[in-house]
Amino acid sequence: MSFIKGFRNEVQYNGLKNQGATCYLNAVLQCLFMTPEFREAVESYEAPGDCGEENLLLQLQKLFTQLSEKAATTGGITKSLGIRSVFEQQDAVEYYRKILKAVGTHASKVFEGKMNNITKCGTCGNKIIETNTFISILLSIDNGNDKYDMEKSLKTFFEHSKLEEDDWMYCEGCERKTETETWSEIYEYPTVLALHLKRFDFDYIQMRYEKNECRLDVPLSLPEEDNRPRYDLYAVINHKGGYSGGHYDTIIRSYENGIWYRFDDYSVTQTSESSLENSSLPYMLMYRKSALNPGNIPHPMRILLIGPSRAGKSTVGNIILGGNYFLCKSGSETVTKSSMVKTVGKVTVMDTPNLFSLNKSSWVKEMQKLSDPGPNVILWVTPISKFSEQQQGLFHTFKKRLDSRTTKRMMIIFTNGRQLKEFVQPIDRFISDHRKLCKVVRCCQNRYHVIDITDGHNYTSELLEKLSEMVTLKEATAITPMQLKCLRKRSL
Numbered sequence: 390m391s392f393i394k395g396f397r398n399e400v401q402y403n404g405l406k407n408q409g410a411t412c413y414l415n416a417v418l419q420c421l422f423m424t425p426e427f428r429e430a431v432e433s434y435e436a437p438g439d440c441g442e443e444n445l446l447l448q449l450q451k452l453f454t455q456l457s458e459k460a461a462t463t464g465g466i467t468k469s470l471g472i473r474s475v476f477e478q479q480d481a482v483e484y485y486r487k488i489l490k491a492v493g494t495h496a497s498k499v500f501e502g503k504m505n506n507i508t509k510c511g512t513c514g515n516k517i518i519e520t521n522t523f524i525s526i527l528l529s530i531d532n533g534n535d536k537y538d539m540e541k542s543l544k545t546f547f548e549h550s551k552l553e554e555d556d557w558m559y560c561e562g563c564e565r566k567t568e569t570e571t572w573s574e575i576y577e578y579p580t581v582l583a584l585h586l587k588r589f590d591f592d593y594i595q596m597r598y599e600k601n602e603c604r605l606d607v608p609l610s611l612p613e614e615d616n617r618p619r620y621d622l623y624a625v626i627n628h629k630g631g632y633s634g635g636h637y638d639t640i641i642r643s644y645e646n647g648i649w650y651r652f653d654d655y656s657v658t659q660t661s662e663s664s665l666e667n668s669s670l671p672y673m674l675m676y677r678k679s680a681l682n683p684g685n686i687p688h689p690m691r692i693l694l695i696g697p698s699r700a701g702k703s704t705v706g707n708i709i710l711g712g713n714y715f716l717c718k719s720g721s722e723t724v725t726k727s728s729m730v731k732t733v734g735k736v737t738v739m740d741t742p743n744l745f746s747l748n749k750s751s752w753v754k755e756m757q758k759l760s761d762p763g764p765n766v767i768l769w770v771t772p773i774s775k776f777s778e779q780q781q782g783l784f785h786t787f788k789k790r791l792d793s794r795t796t797k798r799m800m801i802i803f804t805n806g807r808q809l810k811e812f813v814q815p816i817d818r819f820i821s822d823h824r825k826l827c828k829v830v831r832c833c834q835n836r837y838h839v840i841d842i843t844d845g846h847n848y849t850s851e852l853l854e855k856l857s858e859m860v861t862l863k864e865a866t867a868i869t870p871m872q873l874k875c876l877r878k879r880s881l
């Protein structure tokens with residue numbers, strides 16, 4: 390995606406007109422505009438011919454086009470959202486949620502994570518797990534008059550709690566209501582983690598909403614912890630004033646030039662992160678999952694690269710490790726003559742020559758070199774256009790030579806992905822149109838990734854992300870030698 394490109398200095402950001410009291414909407418829209426994945430999804434949206442003017446994605450597209458060039462107006466958006474009175478202040482978080490629901494998952498997926506809500510019976514230990522998608526996490530503020538500690542509050546959110554006896558749940562195993570423990574865990578971390586501070590709470594004595602104006606130092610990053618990847622702050626929606634009135638603005642760090650800006654309706658000014666220290670204004674915070682590199686992945690792993698000559702194995706190895714560790718030159722000759730193992734950070738890559746060009750005894754020798762400890766993941770590298778019957782044969786021969794524990798964790802890396810554009814076909818169509826390829830992809834549990842080194846895109850983080858998902862911590866630390874069946878069976 391284009392946001393990984395180098396910083397641009399010449400970018401200029403534009404404001405949004407306030408229609409009356411629509412600062413809550415402006416604050417949200419600027420955050421969405423400054424989230425590259427969301428912006429790209431909106432820009433690439435193709436509105437169906439019969440779609441009406443009330444289509445929100447279409448309106449966002451028009452707005453973003455305008456906003457890239459000059460200050461913009463939000464009339465189309467308020468209409469499409471069914472906002473009747475533009476003079477009535479609304480809640481920014483509520484509108485963040487409304488907009489994401491309305492645009493559909495293609496555009497909103499960058500904000501989506503999965504949460505498990507777990508209830509456990511205290512008697513028999515029976516657990517019920519319910520998985521839900523979330524687009525923000527609501528953090529309570531119960532610190533009295535002290536300064537608010539957001540990280541502590543985030544920890545509290547995931548703490549286990551025992552229910553009061555009145556709330557105990559019926560356990561199917563025990564066939565009665567039993568002591569119940571509940572908690573939540575994040576099962577899939579979102580690319581953008583949106584945290585919403587519960588500043589507004591209903592006061593039953595006064596019978597009205599009260600605002601908690603406690604101060605906090607907004608953490609600029611959430612460090613890596615247990616299973617949680619590191620997150621870096623890039624947007625803060627501020628609210629100043631009381632419940633029904635007040636004013637919203639947004640502080641955003643540009644992904645294009647790294648500079649912090651304050652977006653306040655029409656006005657856009659440069660600011661710095663110091664405005665986020667000891668402030669009583671922050672209401673919603675957006676954190677971006679930091680790009681993965683071999684040093685910060687959740688747990689160590691070993692990756693074996695295989696495939697035909699000049700498929701791009703060494704190239705893929707270098708992409709994963711983020712440097713030029715394996716030799717790969719242009720020309721027709723194979724440059725990798727024997728296997729090489731390289732470790733950077735927590736990642737070990739085993740690069741191989743074309744194993745299928747070797748005679749059996751050399752093959753066994755090469756594989757033995759790599760088998761103890763064996764790989765956690767095997768990547769079958771192949772240029773997209775060159776997938777042939779012969780390659781399918783080689784794939785299956787390879788699978789047969791190894792034990793199934795090893796081959797359960799294979800993924801295909803298609804190199805020269807650019808050629809898909811020439812075929813004018815999306816990858817899933819390309820695969821389903823080639824029956825043989827389809828079979829191989831299925832053998833890899835439908836895991837594949839398309840790359841191309843010529844498109845200037847940085848694939849390191851996304852490859853590491855996919856690879857990390859394939860291996861659990863337990864698997865990564867249990868060192869299993871790769872079983873070579875050919876050592877046992879003479880027939881291979």
Ligand SMILES: Nc1nc2c(ncn2[C@@H]2O[C@H](COP(=O)(O)OP(=O)(O)O)[C@@H](O)[C@H]2O)c(=O)[nH]1
Nearest residue numbers: 699700701702703704717718719804805841842
């Ligand atoms: N255009 C293009 N060239 C690639 C791609 N991947 C690898 N290559 C080139 O293909 C050649 C062979 O790559 P190499 O990694 O040495 O292949 P190996 O023999 O499998 O290790 C090199 O010149 C690479 O630069 C790709 O995605 N697109």
Ligand SMILES: [Mg+2]
Nearest residue numbers: 702703724725
């Ligand atoms: Mg090579």
Ligand SMILES: [Zn+2]
Nearest residue numbers: 510513560563
């Ligand atoms: Zn029970």
